[in-house]
Amino acid sequence: MANVEITKVRKCFGNVEVLHEISLSIQTGEFVVLVGPSGCGKSTLLRMVAGLDVPTSGTIAIDSEIVNSMPPKLRGVAMVFQNYALYPHMTVRQNLSFGLKLAKVDSLEIKKRVLESSEILGIQDHLDKKPGQLSGGQKQRVAMGRAMVRQPKVFLFDEPLSNLDAQLRVKMRTELSLLHRRVQATSIYVTHDQVEAMTLADRIAVMYQGKLEQVGKPLELYQNPKTKFVASFIGTPSMNFIEGEILTKLKPPKGSVCGGFRPESTFLSEEGAPAKLFLGKGRVVLVEPLGAMAYVHVSLAGQTVIIEAKSEVFPKNEDPVSVWIDPTKIFFFQDNGNRL
Amino acid sequence: MKKDSSLLAWGLLFPTLLVLGCFVIYPALQSFVLSFQDVEPFSKQSFFIGFENYMVLFRSPDYWQSLRVTFFFLVMTVIPSLLLSLAIAITLDANPFFQNFLRTLFLLPVAISSSMAAMLWIFIYNPTAGFLNYILDVMGIQGPNWLADPDYALVAIAVATVWKEIGFNIIFFLAGLTAIPTELKEAAELDGASPRQRLFYVVLPLLSPTLFFVSVVSVINSLQSFGQIHILTAGGPMGESTTLVYNLYRDAFVKFRTGLASSEAVVLFILIMGATVFQFRMAKKRVHYG
């Protein structure tokens, strides 16, 4: 197993720079999730670690060895692709053993490893089927098995769960989490789904428009976002933002600012939390009941904010409501998106 | 309801069936019938003679020669044309930069009429003024009279045929190669496969349906070649380029031996059928669909 050190990596396709000086270091055994909206460059970064793309500048080191121009097969990495990329003309067993055969691993050893990983993944009954005969979830497991049997130094995942239906995705997410706890392999996992990122990651690296916005533990990003983008991207429903100006005399920042607060820091009554701040009166636009609580969309001073209502009785559409907020949970962001 | 829709189906099929019936099925049956008859060339009277035509065929050394020529022609056209077009398609697929230009270039011969193409090759092969012998002459080699030399005529026609048909195969191979997902090749690369191994273990197996289709069509085309042979050598020299089809043509339209020619047509049909069935059999184990 190995650490991965990405240092000031840039990537241009033609004249377009899609990654700007990305630096990220991943410890041995760590599970790092690269998360960001689609098109922000996650796959490109992952492919450079895999060796399928070459950085325009900067270095990538695996196990303290710079691998920029090393072909993929010498890097000791295995990758799980979004659409599985299983060889359709080979059986599951052949898919799993293909890499080992090419590496001239002893055939008994191949047998052993294929059996071992297929048992871990619960696909031992399907070894003689072709990928076309498997369900989405089973294909996904085979794709992971193909990575596992090679016992790579680093696992790379490119949105491996995004082709599964919602239920299966949650199930596989849990399994993946348990699997990582068991295997303890260095992993880089790409997703656009922040819930996946939050639940799987030791550390999350949030990417936006080819830059790393913030790297940190999941809760750290949630509780202490450094930029407006991170604040809006992490957490569902998304953080509320209200544009405005700060009128205090202490140290007024230049330009307008934006105040952000999460739905769970707001209240529809004054009771409960300490030091609640009255935000204003509004009108209910939409109620999304989820059982124990509801997300109430309130139109307030021309903007819509989402409020988490914990009471037993939820307001109804068009109801007039008053909104309070926990003042310690407000984040202020500058024009350029940075935290104040 | 059910009756209505099957009536509609027959109605829609009717024009196609009519054309096929008149111009394919009826003549085919007719030549099958004729192959058992002796047809007088001038009175058009015909008599049933059983397998006599077939006996004549199989006793004729010329016919066996044309079988041999056809077989060599098949080997000399199908194999080089498949290998070459596959190699070119794989190269073009890996270098998309020139792909459009080169694809058009290779497709050009397909678009030219076969008589035009044959005329072109007549100029190239001309023993004194031809381009090929000029080049050989520059290199200090005395080129043969390609189309008149029994050792070279068939090869010369095969080269022209391959040149003419390669573009068609390239188009199909390129389409097949484009359909192979990039991730599969990348997965193989990560699995440690060299470019060669990726080609043999991933790309070619996935291309096998296309390979199969193209080879079936190539074999049929080759067995039916006529135009280029007629123009380049007219079956000569000494019958060295007289294929089954060309022999058939001469028996039917030069010697007016309609019955005999019909039996040749039946034999050719059986051969093509056999070759195709053989290919389908071979394909069963080796062709991977999706």
Ligand SMILES: Nc1ncnc2c1ncn2[C@@H]1O[C@H](COP(=O)(O)OP(=O)(O)O)[C@@H](O)[C@H]1O
């Ligand atoms: N081979 C390529 N050629 C040109 N542009 C590319 C190529 N691959 C990716 N891009 C561009 O780079 C950006 C990042 O792409 P990608 O890494 O796939 O994003 P993500 O995986 O985060 O959705 C996108 O704008 C995409 O259009």
Ligand SMILES: [Mg+2]
């Ligand atoms: Mg991507």
